[in-house]
Amino acid sequence: MQNLAPLAERLRPQNLREYVGQTHLVGVNAVLRKAIESGQLPSMIFWGPPGVGKTTLAYIISETLDRPFFNLSAINSGVKDIREIIEKASALKDGLLGKPILFIDEIHRFSKSQQDSLLGAVERGIITLIGATTENPSFEVISALLSRCQVYILQPLTEEELVGLLETAVKKDTVLSSKQIKIKEHEALIRLSGGDARKLLNVLEIAINGIGGEEIVLTNENVLEHAQQNLALYDKAGExxxxxxxxxxxxxxxxxxxxxxxxxxxxxxxxxxxxxxxxxxxxxxxxxxxxxxxxxxxxxxxxxxxxxxxxxxxxxxxxxxxxxxxxxSAKSNAAYQAIGKAQSLVKQTGNLPVPLHLRNAPTKLMKNIGYGKDYQYSHGYEGSFSPQEYLPESISGTTLYEPGKNAAEAKLRETLKQNWKEKYNY
The missing domain is CATH 1.20.272.10 (Zinc Finger, Delta Prime; domain 3)
Structure with a gap:
């Protein structure tokens, strides 16, 4: 039993039928499933939180397409490791074994030079790259590499999907199915997992081992009692x-x-x-x-x-x-709330027309129909201010920015009230 793999590893799905979640990508007629079934697989980046199946999905893709599979972690791999794998992949591809898949976990941790070293192999079709990241790839992956990859967003697993994983574990795992296990309450298991499927199964295993015996009833209370203090053992590598x-x-x-x-x-x-x-x-x-x-x-x-x-x-x-x-520092979320209100207003009101006096008039025709007419150039007025209307007529007078209650924004508040009078009378 000492050499027994962790529960999460024992239950790792082997094909798309067993895979849980991400139906928007791998469900029937979903975009990624179609690509897998056609065999026309682009290089791609999986972006999503921990424990939603990024590594597992990459492995299933390689198994489904019968492709050679290489796996690197960006935490402990360098340019030399990448080049060695590209050489092996090139030999396999030339040997008619199919285009190898190179899976790179936490690709956002690769430096620019490390990411650059992948470009040639991706461009020449030596490998199909699958990168996994918990960070926005627009910020973390160099543009040259990102432009050659399809980005797929993996969603957090739902509570229903997580509960389904628990039920599958106690029924189908070779070790747990030999015991009489009843999950009376699942809230603590899910809360401790934070929605991470791998962590969920780890918590389940800790709780069962802690309670012991052949007949086990899991409640929120005994899960917290046995799992919480030992959970740090499974918090390796950034969980x-x-x-x-x-x-x-x-x-x-x-x-x-x-x-x-x-x-x-x-x-x-x-x-x-x-x-x-x-x-x-x-x-x-x-x-x-x-x-x-x-x-x-x-x-x-x-x-x-x-x-x-x-x-x-x-x-x-x-x-x-x-x-x-x-x-x-002093705190204010006024700017954050202002853009939130503004976006909500745009969604509610749609594409309201820009007032004529604010429109650009680069042609004579536009000037003739009133574009830019009666616009008041602010710097031509006292204090560089003119009280003209800048919002569409139907939402005139709407307040979106309300200065916070702090010294710096109090000055902004007074300036707005002085200029706009009743319109900005907070």
Missing amino acids: QHYDIISAFIKSIRGSDPNAAVYWLARMIEGGEDPLFIARRLLILSSEDIGNANPNALLLANNCFTAVNVIGYPEARIILSQCVTYLAS
Whole structure:
């Protein structure tokens, strides 16, 4: 029993019939399924959260098409490893064994030079590349490689799908099916897994082993009792990724620099990509601080640039400076809420016509029908301000931006009230 593979590995699907989730991609007549069935498989990037089946799907594709399969992890592979596999793949392709599939897990961790080393093989058709990433490939994959790949977005598994996995495990696994196991409550199992199928099965296995015996009834209480304290054993290779980044962001938003720098240290010690951290700080500087302190965005942007140039270990100092500053700063989500309101308004009202006086009039015909007529050039008025209408007539007077209650935005509020009088009378 000591050499027994983990439950998640024992239950790994071997074909599309056993595969759970992603019906928008691999269901009947879905786009990726059609590509697999036709054998015309493009290079691709799987983008989605942990535990939704990215690695498994790549393996199933290779098995279905009977293609040679190579697997690299971006965490511990370099350009030399890539070149060696491309040489092997080239030999296999020339030997009429079919175009090999090269699966690269966490491809977002590859440097530009590492990604560049893949380009030639993808372009010449030596390999079909399948990359997996939890990060937006538009930011993490070089444009030359991304343009040669189809991006498929994998969705989080639904509660129904996760419960189905639990039922399959206790009924079909060779070890668990020999016991009498009843899942009376599943909420704790799902909550501890965070929607990660692999982690869900790990939690199930920990709980069952902890309870022991041949007749086991799983409840929320005994799952928490036996699984929670041992769950860290299965949090290798970044499975706590989303929990820790959530705690990190919420600590900065909550203006607690001590907690923020602690979670920063947890990520650094865990080997988190410093650019991932810096990118989240950039987003937060606008979403949670915004116009309460415009310098926050400037500092976060400089932090991102510096971290990109410096790298570890010195980047930790730059990140710490930015994190403690952002956590200590005044906060406002007014800009974030404003764009949310504006987008909702656009969805509700559709493509409202641009007022004639705001339209561009590059031709004589456009001028003749009133484009640009009566537009008031703001700099020609006192204080560089003219109280003309800038919104479509049907939504005139709509308030989208409401300055936050902090010193910096209080000044913006007064300026708006002074200029617009009742129109911006917050």
